[in-house]
Amino acid sequence: MHSSMADRRLQQPTHSQCAGKVSHVTTPNIDLDGLLANETLLPLPDVAEYLGVPVTKVHDLVGAHKLLVYRKDGVKYVPERLLGEDGELSKFVGGAIMVLHDGGYSADEILHYLFTDDESLPGRPIDALHSHGAREVIRRAQAMAF
Numbered sequence: 001m002h003s004s005m006a007d008r009r010l011q012q013p014t015h016s017q018c019a020g021k022v023s024h025v026t027t028p029n030i031d032l033d034g035l036l037a038n039e040t041l042l043p044l045p046d047v048a049e050y051l052g053v054p055v056t057k058v059h060d061l062v063g064a065h066k067l068l069v070y071r072k073d074g075v076k077y078v079p080e081r082l083l084g085e086d087g088e089l090s091k092f093v094g095g096a097i098m099v100l101h102d103g104g105y106s107a108d109e110i111l112h113y114l115f116t117d118d119e120s121l122p123g124r125p126i127d128a129l130h131s132h133g134a135r136e137v138i139r140r141a142q143a144m145a146f
Contacts, residue, residue, distance in 0.1 A: 103145020
């Protein structure tokens, strides 16, 4: 394992097995406000319009762990980068979210992972999910969730 990958792994939330149940240890001090400060954040009605679906379908996508919401000042937003192009969802983004969620990561932890620079990619996992690095991010998400 590369030293940068080992360092990155240490920053990720950890999981442990206790009596057959997964015990999740959260990442302290996640600053999503700072991390997402330069991102375009779309309120749910705007996401629905972009996708051409009713806003209830957006709620369903969030509930199915294919999209994530970021809460700021009591309003739910979806970072635009989580969406695909041409009014569609990105299958790779949805896949990474689902794998990490199934591994016990919270929405905030997943957003933190996706939007944090990783020099071993290079760049951020969210950007790699929209390029040729998508399969590598999915592979890493599977390893993190295991």
